[in-house]
Amino acid sequence: MPGGSRGVTRAKDLYRDRFRRAKELKEEGRKILGYICLHAPVEMMTALQIIPFRMLGDIYETPTEVDRFLPRAFCPFVRSVFDLSLKGKYDFLDGMLLVHSCDAMERTGRIWESVVDHHYFHFMDLPTKVSERHQNFFREGLDDFKKTLEELTGKELSFKELKKAIESHNEQRRLVRSLYEITEKVPPKISGSEILQVIGAITSISVEEGNKLLREVLAEIGKRKSGKLKGPRILVWGSVLDHPAFVEMIEDLGAHVVIDDLCTGTRGYWVDVKLDGDLLSSLAYYYLVELRCPRTFKEAPSDGKRKDYSADLEERFSYLREFTKTWKVDGAILQSVKYCDCHGFEVPQVKDYFNSFGIPSFVLEHNYMIADREILKTRVEAFLEILRGGVE
Amino acid sequence: MSGEGKRKYINRLKSFLPLRSKIDETYKKSLEAIQMGRPVAWAMINAWYGDPILRAIELETVYPENFSAVCAAEGVAESYLNRADADGFPSHLCGYARNCFGYVSRMTKELGGKIPPEAPIGGMPKPIFLLSSNIGCDARYKWFQALGRYLDVPVWVLDMPIPGVKELFRDGVYERCIRFIVEELKEFVYFLERVLGVKMDWDRLEKTVHDIEEMNRVWFEINELRKTIPCPMHSRDFWSAMPPSLFLAGKPAETLILYQEMLKEVKERVDHKVSSIHTEEKFRILFSELPPWHSLSVFENMAERGWNFVIESWGYHPPPPLDLSGISDPLEHIARFSFHFHTAYFKDALKEGEYYGYMGYPLLKFAREYKCDGAFFHLPLTCRSTSTHQLYLQEKMKQKLKIPSMIVSGDIVDLRLFNPAEVIRRMKPFEESMESYRELRE
Numbered sequence: 001m002p003g004g005s006r007g008v009t010r011a012k013d014l015y016r017d018r019f020r021r022a023k024e025l026k027e028e029g030r031k032i033l034g035y036i037c038l039h040a041p042v043e044m045m046t047a048l049q050i051i052p053f054r055m056l057g058d059i060y061e062t063p064t065e066v067d068r069f070l071p072r073a074f075c076p077f078v079r080s081v082f083d084l085s086l087k088g089k090y091d092f093l094d095g096m097l098l099v100h101s102c103d104a105m106e107r108t109g110r111i112w113e114s115v116v117d118h119h120y121f122h123f124m125d126l127p128t129k130v131s132e133r134h135q136n137f138f139r140e141g142l143d144d145f146k147k148t149l150e151e152l153t154g155k156e157l158s159f160k161e162l163k164k165a166i167e168s169h170n171e172q173r174r175l176v177r178s179l180y181e182i183t184e185k186v187p188p189k190i191s192g193s194e195i196l197q198v199i200g201a202i203t204s205i206s207v208e209e210g211n212k213l214l215r216e217v218l219a220e221i222g223k224r225k226s227g228k229l230k231g232p233r234i235l236v237w238g239s240v241l242d243h244p245a246f247v248e249m250i251e252d253l254g255a256h257v258v259i260d261d262l263c264t265g266t267r268g269y270w271v272d273v274k275l276d277g278d279l280l281s282s283l284a285y286y287y288l289v290e291l292r293c294p295r296t297f298k299e300a301p302s303d304g305k306r307k308d309y310s311a312d313l314e315e316r317f318s319y320l321r322e323f324t325k326t327w328k329v330d331g332a333i334l335q336s337v338k339y340c341d342c343h344g345f346e347v348p349q350v351k352d353y354f355n356s357f358g359i360p361s362f363v364l365e366h367n368y369m370i371a372d373r374e375i376l377k378t379r380v381e382a383f384l385e386i387l388r389g390g391v392e
Numbered sequence: 393m394s395g396e397g398k399r400k401y402i403n404r405l406k407s408f409l410p411l412r413s414k415i416d417e418t419y420k421k422s423l424e425a426i427q428m429g430r431p432v433a434w435a436m437i438n439a440w441y442g443d444p445i446l447r448a449i450e451l452e453t454v455y456p457e458n459f460s461a462v463c464a465a466e467g468v469a470e471s472y473l474n475r476a477d478a479d480g481f482p483s484h485l486c487g488y489a490r491n492c493f494g495y496v497s498r499m500t501k502e503l504g505g506k507i508p509p510e511a512p513i514g515g516m517p518k519p520i521f522l523l524s525s526n527i528g529c530d531a532r533y534k535w536f537q538a539l540g541r542y543l544d545v546p547v548w549v550l551d552m553p554i555p556g557v558k559e560l561f562r563d564g565v566y567e568r569c570i571r572f573i574v575e576e577l578k579e580f581v582y583f584l585e586r587v588l589g590v591k592m593d594w595d596r597l598e599k600t601v602h603d604i605e606e607m608n609r610v611w612f613e614i615n616e617l618r619k620t621i622p623c624p625m626h627s628r629d630f631w632s633a634m635p636p637s638l639f640l641a642g643k644p645a646e647t648l649i650l651y652q653e654m655l656k657e658v659k660e661r662v663d664h665k666v667s668s669i670h671t672e673e674k675f676r677i678l679f680s681e682l683p684p685w686h687s688l689s690v691f692e693n694m695a696e697r698g699w700n701f702v703i704e705s706w707g708y709h710p711p712p713p714l715d716l717s718g719i720s721d722p723l724e725h726i727a728r729f730s731f732h733f734h735t736a737y738f739k740d741a742l743k744e745g746e747y748y749g750y751m752g753y754p755l756l757k758f759a760r761e762y763k764c765d766g767a768f769f770h771l772p773l774t775c776r777s778t779s780t781h782q783l784y785l786q787e788k789m790k791q792k793l794k795i796p797s798m799i800v801s802g803d804i805v806d807l808r809l810f811n812p813a814e815v816i817r818r819m820k821p822f823e824e825s826m827e828s829y830r831e832l833r834e
Contacts, residue, residue, distance in 0.1 A: 069784045073484070073773055100554055103530045107780040110557070113747035114784075123556025123747075128526040128533060129549055137553070137572050144562055297533050297549050304586055307547070309540045339484050339776065345534035348480035348541060365482060 007220035008194060011213055014201035021205050022053050023092050030206075031153065034093040036081055037101035038268045038291060039126055041283050044146060045097075046207050047165035048153045054203035055090060056242040056264075057081045059370045069111050075104035075339050076368035077240050082108055085116055095120025095152070097145070102295045102342050122148050128297045130289045139284035146280070159279065166273050166282070168207045175214035176202075176269035182221055183258040184327055187229040190221050192236070192257025193244035199264060200242065230254045232330040232387040235323055237261040237350060239336040239343040246335065246366070249373050255384050259327040261320065267292050270319075292319070294342040310356070317353045324359050331387045332361040333380065337368045360387060401695035403668050405625060407654040408632045414650060415635050418642045423514045426452050431588065434516065435523040436532040441573075441730040442523050442550050442580060443640045444604055444722075448597035449584055453523075454516045455639060456535075460488035463495070464805040465686055466512040472498065473805070481538075487774040487805030489535040493542075500542045518543065521587055525550040527734075528707075529777035548583055550576055552730070557738045557749040566735075573727035581723075598722040603644035605729060608710035610651040611637045615709060617658050618702050619762050622667030624658050627679050627701035628691055629668070634708055667700065674698030675826050678759050678767040680705050680785070681778045684802050684810040693816055697823070703762040706754035707778070711736040746788075752781045756788055759795050766826040767797035772804045794833045796825040 005013050014021055026032055033045050034055040042052035057080025065086035066079045084090060095118045098109035106123075113121045124145055127134040146157050179198065182190050198217055202210030231254040236247060242264050247257045260266055273286040288296065300308060300315035323329065332354050336343040347363055354361040362383040366372045426432050432452040435442060446453050463469040464487075472494025477483055479497050481490055495516070498508050507515035524536040524547055536547045553569040560566060581592050611633075618625050633654060636647035660666070667673050677694075679701050684690070691701065711733040716725050734750050741753035759767060767789055769782045782799060789795040798818060802810030 067783070068787050071771065071779050071783055074776060074780065103776060103780070106554065107748075107751075107776075110748040110752060111781075111784045113556070114745070114752075114788075123559055125553055125555050125559075127553075128551045133572075133575060134551065137568070140568055144559065144565065147562070294534070295530065297537065299537070299547070302546065304546055304583060307540055307544050309544065312540055336482070338482075341485060341530050341776065342534060344482040344485050345489070345531070345538045347482065349538060351480060352541065363480065365484075 007213075007216040008198070011198040011201040011217055012194075014204060014213075015197040018056065018200065018204040019089070019092065021209075022051065025051055025206070026092050026094075031094045032092065033120070034090055034096045035099070036078075037099050037105055038263045038293065039099040039101045039287050040097050040124075041142060041145070041287055042207075043162065043165040043169050043273065043283060044142070044149060044157065046168060047157055047161040048149050048155055050094075050149070050153065051206050052203075053093065055081050055085070055093075055096075056200065057368065058084060059243045059245060059368060062369070069115065070108065073339055075102075076337050077242070077340075078104045078108050080368060082112060085112065093118065095122070097122050097124060099124045100126045101293065102340075104340075120148070120152050126295075127288065128295075130296060130298060135281070135284045135288055138288050139278075139280050142280045142283055162279050163275060165207070166275060166279065168211065170272040170275075172202065172207055172211050172214065173269040173272055175211060175218065176266075178218055179214070179221075180259060180266060182218075183256075185226070186233070186328060187227050188256055188258055189224045189226060191247075191251050192234075192260065193247040193251055196241065196244045196247055196260075196262075196264060199269075200244075230256065232256070232384055233258045233328055235259050235261065235320070235327065235329045235332040236265075237320070237332055237334045239340040240264055241335070243370075245370055245373055246376075249377055250333065250380055250384075253377070253381050253384055255387075259323045259329065261292065261323070263293065294346040309352075313349060313353045313356065317350060320350070320353060321357055324354075324357070329359060331383065332359055333364060333383070334361055335364045335366065338365050398692070401670050401692050402626050402628055403666070403670050405629045405654060405657055405668075407650070407657045408629050411633050411636065411647070411650045411654065414646060415641045419513065422452050422454075426454075426517055427514065431520045432517055433521055433523055434519040434536075436525055436536070437528070437639060438523070438525045438550060439527050439552075439730050439733050440604060440608075440640075440726065441525060441527060441552060441577075444601050444726050445577065445581060445584065445592075445597065446523070447640055447644075448600045449588065449590065449592055451584070451588065454519075456492045456516065457488045458639070459495075459513070459516050460491035460805060461685065462512045463491050464807055468510050468512060469805050471510075479541075484774065486529070486531040486535065486776075487772075487803055489531055489538075490774075491805055492535065493538070496539060496542045519545055521545050522547045523550070524548070525552060526554070527552050529775075531777070546587070548580060550580060552576075552734065554734070557742050557747045557753075560735055560738050560749075561742065569731055570724065570727050573731055574721070574723050577723040577726055594722065600644065601722045601725045601729075603648060604640065605714075605716065605725070607644045607648040607651055608637055608729075609713045610648060610655055612710050612713055614651065614655050614658050615703070617655075617662050620662045621676070621763065622665065622669075622673040623676060623700050623702040623762075624661035624666060624668055626668035626691075626695070627683070627704055628688065630704055630708075631683060637710055638708060669695040669698070669700050671696060671698050673700045675765045675823065676700055676702045676763055678703050678755065678762065678764045680755060680767060680769040680782060681772060682708075682804070683770060684807075684812075686807050687810055687812045690812040690815050693812075694819065697819060699819075701768070702764065703758045705778075706737070706751060706758070748781060748784065752785060752788075755781075755785055756792065759789055759793055764795055765830055766822065767795060769797055769799040770810075771799050771801045773801055773809055774806070775804050794829050796822070796829045798822050 031050045045052040063083035066083035100106045234255045271290045274282045300311035469491045472491045475494035475497045476490040522536040524533040635641040737754045738749040741749040746753040771779045786797045
């Protein structure tokens with residue numbers, strides 16, 4: 001346990017040095033597999049006593065090695081993670097699971113496998129559409145993944161162990177949702193940047209250890225006194241934010257980031273994996289249908305001859321309306337790293353949706369690196385001023 | 393450009409001319425049919441996945457990717473790009489997509505659905521549906537989904553499995569993918585029948601599919617002959633002759649005859665050692681991705697110095713021929729052919745420990761088999777799909793094959809990003825590099 005700390009402090013310690021605990025666990029003989037996108041079925045790794053480790057980038061480290069393999073006009077997050085890997089920082093991993101979540105991941109994955117020597121590397125395809133047939137096809141892909149894990153560990157993945165692992169991860173999902181329940185209150189007792197750090201921490205350790213940490217964090221936050229309402233309540237939407245700096249910047253400007261729609265925030269925790277019937281089918285349903293990410297093609301049911309744009313937006317984004325209502329959101333910041341096509345194409349549609357129920361939104365593109373933050377600050381400040389005109 | 397109006401150094405094939413006329417005639421006929429009010433679909437380039445079905449059901453099809461390239465060449469893209477910016481689409485998105493958003497925005501918001509008068513090649517009329525797919529890039533379905541802001545027409549996505557190189561060879565994976573694709577195709581046919589109110593003519597589909605396979609077999613054979621020294625066919629001829637294969641421009645049965653004529657001419661050149669450049673073939677070059685359409689004369693400058701462009705990117709070539717004689721279902725033919733396009737080189741890639749089985753590895757294989765001295769990478773700045781692999785390949789070619797390459801930035805829509813003068817300036821140093829690597833190889 002890092003420095004014997006507990007609760008929020010421990011979460012922040014773990015987040016600050018995400019590799020340390022994983023390396024300790026590795027020394028204790030545990031296998032550790034890296035994954036990047038949320039579409040990795042971590043339950044299957046947990047069921048075989050493998051620790052799923054979410055690989056993140058580093059907004060402070062200038063990518064250098066990656067310039068040999070990837071162009072600069074490319075997802076800066078993926079560039080950063082790959083750069084760290086090329087520099088040997090992920091050498092402690094026993095291998096990697098790379099899921100076809102988007103072009104950037106899929107293409108980089110192929111280069112990654114060709115140039116980085118991992119004992120285990122598995123590429124898992126993911127369909128674009130979500131029908132039952134597509135789920136069944138993906139289920140078969142999960143079965144292939146299962147076999148590779150069994151080959152890696154020399155153990156059979158049993159129904160009982162998989163069920164237990166899903167229960168543990170569902171428990172983690174419930175605990176994270178409890179964290180976000182705290183931010184429903186006005187004023188919130190926990191900041192958005194703290195939540196991102198807690199999530200960053202629990203994705204670097206085993207699910208059991210993560211759940212224990214979450215319970216400590218919840219207990220500690222429960223005892224906190226309510227702060228003051230400083231300013232507008234913000235929803236942050238968009239592509240990966242694996243460092244709290246961006247959210248901290250918004251909060252330092254006097255706003256509360258009370259809810260998010262990020263793959264490093266709510267997205268991985270909002271719905272539980274169903275435990276009835278065939279568990280691989282449940283996982284296929286969860287990871288293909290339930291998990292929110294613009295990479296998946298979803299649309300409103302129609303007669304197949306005419307498309308209704310409003311119905312489509314409602315089908316795809318109704319949760320944002322619920323977020324806005326429950327978390328009493330004053331405005332939304334739609335952020336994305338540059339060159340993220342999936343989020344980039346989505347931006348005007350999400351903006352249309354917020355407009356449809358009168359929530360102001362503001363689009364912000366950035367280069368992922370910390371150096372960008374000061375430039376963005378002025379623009380965020382201007383947006384908050386507009387909101388303040390409405391809320392104060 | 394200094395190549396214009398001067399002596400031509402590229403020895404063009406005569407057989408590309410009737411092929412080109414046939415392509416133009418096809419475009420013209422299609423345009424006339426559309427102007428007469430025939431329904432039209434918009435489709436993404438789909439690697440023989442949905443196109444055979446569209447042709448068999450005789451639905452007029454336009455390709456917004458091609459249309460955007462023409463808008464760029466005709467100088468109308470800029471105003472469309474500005475409109476897309478104003479509508480909130482990020483400027484780093486695919487230039488073709490942004491051009492299309494701007495075009496549709498103008499058509500629907502300003503002109504009540506009428507084709508903008510400035511639109512080149514007759515414009516694109518409102519479609520009855522949009523056919524997208526995940527083939528090639530995410531933009532191909534995200535783009536059409538985003539068009540929902542302007543067009544109230546359905547989007548149909550054809551999902552193509554994209555397995556990893558070694559994962560493809562796990563037990564049952566290949567056949568599972570084929571079964572999945574066949575089901576995708578069946579659903580697409582039902583969708584089309586519903587939308588168009590007509591039934592698929594299965595005999596016609598069978599004939600179309602057969603013609604496509606035959607046409608591509610001959611086209612593949614032509615390109616195989618380019619391994620000969622000196623190379624009998626230049627990339628300029630490849631690009632001119634590519635649309636009937638890649639976009640099924642023209643009737644495949646007619647194209648087959650024209651490709652057979654081309655094969656005859658190329659064979660004659662091989663027999664008589666006739667080169668595709670009029671100068672001595674000093675350097676055999678691989679060209680990666682699409683060329684700068686507006687500056688093709690720069691290839692004359694290169695031919696003048698003995699550069700012969702002998703092979704192009706994987707993505708524009710048909711796959712190696714596949715024996716499908718035992719298969720009767722035309723949908724299974726399509727499934728196997730299109731999936732083969734993506735995975736044909738996976739086995740060889742795996743043998744060499746290369747996991748970029750399409751886009752990446754085939755170019756290494758081509759560079760070796762076509763005995764290239766160098767590679768010319770045209771890096772389109774707003775197209776991630778065609779630029780992601782270039783640095784990796786540059787590194788691999790150097791490491792594994794001792795073949796140097798030069799990367800020149802450009803764009804698929806913004807023509808100002810390609811600088812022919814830069815290419816000319818870099819020719820001499822690159823020749824020195826190719827010569828020194830040649831010594832290293834020897």
